[in-house]
Amino acid sequence: MGRSVDQDVHAAFIEFRAKDDDKCLSVQCIYCHQTRAKNTSRQKQHLAECTANPNNHVSAIRAQASPGNAVAAPNGYTTPSGPGQNALPGPAGTVVNGVPPSGPSLQTPLQTMTGRPAIPSQTAVAGPSTLTTPARPTAATTTTTTKTPKTAKSTPGTGLPAPPLDDVHASFVEFRAKDEDKCLSVQCMFCQQVRAKNTSRQRQHLQECPQYLAAMKDSIPANNLLHKFDEGEIARSLQLPTPSLELDFRMSIKLNPRVSLGPGLFGERNWVSYVGGSWAGRWGKGAVIPGGQDSQLVVKDLATRLSASYLLQTNDEPPAFICVKTWGWRTGSKDVLEKLQDPAQADSVNPNSYKFRLNIELETGDERYLFVNTLMWVGSGCRRGAEAIYDAYRIL
Template identity: 60%
Template sequence: MGRTVDQEVHAAFVEFRAKEDDKVRCVVYFCLSVQCIYCQQIRAKNTSRQKQHLLECPGLRGHPNAPQPSQPAQAAPNGIGPPNGYPGTPNGPTATPSGPSGPGTIPAPNGTLMTNGVNPHATPLQAPLQALQNRAAMATPVQATGPPSAPPSAASRPTPKPKSKNSTSSLPAPPLDDVHAAFVEFRAKEEDKCLSVQCIYCQQVRAKNTSRQRQHLLECPTYLSVMKDSIPANNLLHTFPEGDVARSLQIPAPTLELDFRMSIKMNPKVNVGAGIWGQREWVSFIGGQWAGRWGKGIVLPGGQDTQLVTKDSATNLSASFMLQTVDDPPAFIVVRTDGWLTGAKDVLEKVIDSNMADGVNPGSYKYRVNLSMETGDERYTFLNTLMWIGSGCRRGHEVIFDSFRVN
C-alpha cells in the first residue's frame, strides 16, 4: 500500500532557490521553491499546497506507490510503527541521505552503490529524489552578493525564533521609516528574485516583509533596549524599576506655539498688608488689547490681579479678566491666569517699582503664567479646552506678555 500524503510530501519535492526564469513568488523564510519529482512542476514551497498537488499530480496517476489521503498510521505487531513510514528492508535499515561515504552518496543496505550514486534497493520514490539531489549537489554555486558585512550562509543561519502572535512589548509599533532604517536589504544570490533583509540590531536575516519586520522589532531585545533608553523619562536621575510598564511607554511630548500677544494697563497697586503667607497686594486693570492667530480685540476694564509677595520679593500672580473680540456681535471670553514673578531679590525690587521697571532687562527675571479661557460663544468654544503658557515683562504700569498654546 502506498504512503500517505503526509508521509510523501517532503520526499516528492526537491527544494532549490528561485532562479530568474522561475515565475514563482517566494514567500517563505529563505525564498525556497520546490519541484515535483514526478511531473517536474515548480511551485513555491508550501506544505499544504504540495499535499494537494500530490493528490492531483498527473505523473502519479496509476503509479503503484501513489500517495493516499492521510489516515492514522497502522502500528506494527509490537505496537511500534516504522519511524519514517517505509517498511524495513530485509537486508538492513533503509538508506539515509548521508553516511560514512560523505554527503551526496547514499550507502545501500548491503553496502553497495551504483555508479550514479543511486541506491538500487531504494523504494521507487527514493530513487528519482536521490538522483535530483545528486544533480543539485554537483551544480556550481553562485557567489552571494550582500551588504558590506555579508550575512551567514543558509547552512549557518540561525533558526528563526518562533513568532508570537502577541508582542510582549508595550512600546508602540515602530513607524514605517524606523522599520526601513532598521534593516539592510540585499540579495543572497544574484539570481534571487526575492530580497532578504538583515536586522542592524541583532543581525538576524529574514525575507523582506514589512509587517513581519515591524513585528520582529517589537520582539528584538537589542532594539527594545535602545528604544527604552531613548524615552526621556528613562534618562532622568531617578527612573521607574526595570520591567515596570511605565518604563516602556513612549508618551507624546507637548510643543508650544505662539498664539497671541496681550497688553494690559493697570492701576497703582493697593497694599492690603502682611498676611500669614506674605505681603498681599491688589491690582485692578484699566484695560488693554490683544491680537493673535484666531482673533483680536480689547481687554475690558475691571479685571484684577491678587498678588502675594514673599520675603525674597518673588510674587505669586493670580488674575481674572475678560476679553472682547472685534466681531459683530462681539464675543466675550473670560481669562484666568496663575503664575510667578521670580528672580534675584534686587532685580525684583526694581521690577515691582513702576518707576524703575522700564530699565530692567526682561531676560534678568522670569514672568511666567499659565492661562485658561472660558466662553459660551459658539464661534470660540474651541478655546475652552486649550491651555497656554505666558511669558511676560513689566513696563511701568503695563504688563505685556506672549501666550504660547500647548499642543
C-alpha cells in the same frame, strides 16, 4: 554557475519547530503556506505540484532526481528497495531521503555564508499544535493547510507597539548573498543577524531583538530622566505624544498703582486693579475691559505669585465677552525684582533678566468662540512701570 536543485528546494521552504520540545523540524512552503515535516524528497515533490509556485519547473526538478526518487507508490512516496536507492548528491554529501546519514543537518546558502552570522532556527511559529503528513493531492480533490501570518499588536513582555513598516525597512540592510541569487537577503542593523528578506518575519525579528527593544526604550523621553520607572512597569514602555507650543495672541494690560495690604500669613499681599488694555492674535482682537484685578503674594526674596481675573471684549458686532484667568510666578534675582517694584525703573529692566511665566484659561458662552473653552495656554511676559505685557502660547 546557477543554484542546485537542493538549494532551490531549501530556499522555497521556511524551517521552524512546531513545539519547543520537538526533535524534528517542520517546513512551510513560501508560496502556498502548506506545512509538512522536513523531508527534501517530499519538498521537491511538493514544489513540482504546487500551483502557487510562479517558477514551477516540474521537468527540471524531476529530471535531476535519480530513478530511485521517482514517485510511483499510491500514497505518493516510495520505499527504498535496496542500498543506494533514493540517494541524491547534495552540498553536504550523500543524502538519503533528504536526511544526511550523519553530521549536522543541511543548511541554506545564507547559513553557509562566510563572515555573516547564521540564521537562528525558529523556536515558535503560530500554527497547529500537531503536524501531520498531508495526503498526496489528486485531480479530484486538493486539501491544503493554510497558515496566515499574524502581526502582533505589541511586543510581548515589553508593552512597546509593533514596529511600523517604515521602522522595519529602516532597520535592515538589503544585499545579495551571491551574484546569481534571485532573492535578496537582509541584515539587522541592531544585532547583525542575517535572514531572507520577508517583511513579516523582519517585523517579528525586531519584536524579539534585544538590541532593538533597548534602543526603543531609550528613545522614550521618560526613560532618560535621572529617575526611571522599574523594569516591567507599563509606564516605562509607553511612547506618549509630546505637546508643542504655538503663539496664539499677545496681551497688553494697563495697571493702576498697586495697593499693599501688608504682611499676611504667607507673605505680603498686593492688590493691582486694571485700567484697561488691548489684545490681538490669530483668531481675533479687541479690548481689555476696565475692572479686572491681580491679587499678588510677595514671598521671600521678592518672588511674586500672580493670580488675575479680567474680561476681554472682541471687535465683533455684536461683541463677544471672554473671561480670562491667569496664575503664575515672577521670579529672578532680588536686585532685579527690586527694580521691577519701582515704576520709575521697571521700564529699563531687560525681560530676559527674570522669569514672568503664566498659566492661562479662557471661558465664554458666545457660540463664535466656544473653542477657547477647551484650550490651554502658557504665557511669557514682562512687567513695565504701568503695564504688563505677555505672549500666550497655545499648547497643542
